[in-house]
Amino acid sequence: PAITNQGLIARDAASVAGIEKLRFGPFAIQSGEGNTLITEDGRRLIDFSASWGAASLGHGHPAIVEAVTRTVRHMPSASILSTTHEPGVALAEKLLSLTPGGEDRRVWFGHSGSDANETIIRAVEAATGKKRVIAFIGAYHGGTALSMSVSGHTAQSHAAPRPGLFLLPYPNIYRPHFPGHVGEVALAQLDYLLATVCPPHDTAAIIFEAIQADGGLLVPPPGFIAAIAERAQRHGILLVCDEVKVGLARTGMMHAFDADGITPDLISFGKGLGGGLPLSAVVGPASILDRTTAFAMQTLCGNPVSCSAGLAVLETIEREKLAGNTAARGKQIMDGLKKLAEKHPLIGDIRGRGLAIGVELVANRTTKEPAGKACQKIVYRCFELGLLVFYVGMKSNVLELTPPLTLTEAEAAAGLAILDQAIDDVTQDRVPDAAIAAYAGW
Numbered sequence: 490p491a492i493t494n495q496g497l498i499a500r501d502a503a504s505v506a507g508i509e510k511l512r513f514g515p516f517a518i519q520s521g522e523g524n525t526l527i528t529e530d531g532r533r534l535i536d537f538s539a540s541w542g543a544a545s546l547g548h549g550h551p552a553i554v555e556a557v558t559r560t561v562r563h564m565p566s567a568s569i570l571s572t573t574h575e576p577g578v579a580l581a582e583k584l585l586s587l588t589p590g591g592e593d594r595r596v597w598f599g600h601s602g603s604d605a606n607e608t609i610i611r612a613v614e615a616a617t618g619k620k621r622v623i624a625f626i627g628a629y630h631g632g633t634a635l636s637m638s639v640s641g642h643t644a645q646s647h648a649a650p651r652p653g654l655f656l657l658p659y660p661n662i663y664r665p666h667f668p669g670h671v672g673e674v675a676l677a678q679l680d681y682l683l684a685t686v687c688p689p690h691d692t693a694a695i696i697f698e699a700i701q702a703d704g705g706l707l708v709p710p711p712g713f714i715a716a717i718a719e720r721a722q723r724h725g726i727l728l729v730c731d732e733v734k735v736g737l738a739r740t741g742m743m744h745a746f747d748a749d750g751i752t753p754d755l756i757s758f759g760k761g762l763g764g765g766l767p768l769s770a771v772v773g774p775a776s777i778l779d780r781t782t783a784f785a786m787q788t789l790c791g792n793p794v795s796c797s798a799g800l801a802v803l804e805t806i807e808r809e810k811l812a813g814n815t816a817a818r819g820k821q822i823m824d825g826l827k828k829l830a831e832k833h834p835l836i837g838d839i840r841g842r843g844l845a846i847g848v849e850l851v852a853n854r855t856t857k858e859p860a861g862k863a864c865q866k867i868v869y870r871c872f873e874l875g876l877l878v879f880y881v882g883m884k885s886n887v888l889e890l891t892p893p894l895t896l897t898e899a900e901a902a903a904g905l906a907i908l909d910q911a912i913d914d915v916t917q918d919r920v921p922d923a924a925i926a927a928y929a930g931w
């Protein structure tokens with residue numbers, strides 16, 4: 490049918506496949522400027538999501554515009570598979586210089602966190618010949634078959650876990666599901682697995698997030714990931730850290746795993762690495778990533794335009810000292826949220842590091858009953874009031890605040906004020922069920 494002059498939402502409904510939609514409202518965007526998005530009808534939204542963390546420098550950052558424009562104009566091919574080029578080599582060198590690891594290492598380029606984690610699992614299995622992998626309940630490692638099969642998020646329960654996968658309980662300090670669900674049980678279970686059905690000689694890797702993002706923005710107790718790393722090292726099991734969401738200065742440190750001062754064997758990057766363009770990377774030992782050729786290919790891997798954006802992101806993080814800004818803005822927001830918690834009983838827990846912040850919403854602070862519907866309504870109301878924020882969590886009740894690393898003090902304050910109003914409106918039942926009925930969220 491001819492496309493009438495309908496709005497984006499109606500046209501989207503008639504043209505874009507629902508299987509890739511994760512919608513919380515009629516969120517139609519016509520443009521972005523810095524840390525603000527402008528809706529189709531011209532309203533300004535402070536962006537507290539950064540497109541799930543991908544727009545690390547906000548929207549239209551001059552460094553990215555300049556790098557991308559320059560490269561797309563002179564275009565040294567579209568791929569690094571069969572022709573190499575300066576943007577790709579320079580970005581690989583930059584990533585090697587920014588990541589810890591003594592031995593000879595290499596960088597693999599992809600387009601998404603999913604393909605990076607997919608490649609890691611395939612590469613470590615091939616290099617070690619080992620069939621078992623250990624991961625965590627609540628983990629989201631991707632949306633492709635293999636990356637999903639080593640995930641543990643309830644939203645992906647439609648995907649079968651890979652054979653030989655063992656899932657451990659990720660520490661949940663605020664909502665322990667059993668005594669010791671704050672770290673020591675996970676470690677005890679890991680030791681028991683390794684001593685029984687998951688022998689180190691057949692266990693290729695342990696994959697984890699230093700902060701579990703989609704699982705509910707769970708921050709493990711200090712020392713937990715160091716304890717995991719110590720066991721991996723002791724048993725000769727490869728340690729894989731998924732830095733796709735919370736890496737690259739988002740926690741106020743260069744790497745989220747810096748919190749425990751560990752050195753993973755392999756690291757996956759994505760989202761913010763591309764600053765809004767499709768780009769992922771795996772950093773790991775040459776003995777794994779350089780052991781053969783033509784093993785993990787996609788035509789546009791190492792696309793020079795995306796690689797130029799990645800270089801611009803990393804250089805800007807350094808030049809603008811964005812890890813420092815992230816720590817400062819994160820403290821500002823955390824302090825602001827603590828004040829909101831004094832007046833809003835819906836706020837059950839506030840946690841995170843830097844600009845990776847979770848606000849867990851509960852109907853009752855004593856029972857901690859998850860307030861999923863209130864959470865959906867708050868996201869919807871924030872959109873109406875001028876703030877874009879989404880939610881995560883296996884009970885869909887954790888607001889995820891991952892604004893661009895370039896967030897300013899004024900934008901943080903304005904976002905908090907809108908969040909305050911939205912929570913108030915939902916608490917006073919001013920947002921009807923009908924407002925969110927059409928949106929499945931997750």
Ligand SMILES: Cc1ncc(COP(=O)(O)O)c(/C=N/[C@@H]2CCCCNC2=O)c1O
Nearest residue numbers: 541601602603629630631702731733734759
């Ligand atoms: C820690 C972590 N590792 C890998 C991925 C997969 O990245 P891609 O979605 O770029 O393939 C993700 C993606 N997370 C999802 C993307 C789908 C929408 C829901 N929100 C996310 O942030 C992730 O958080």
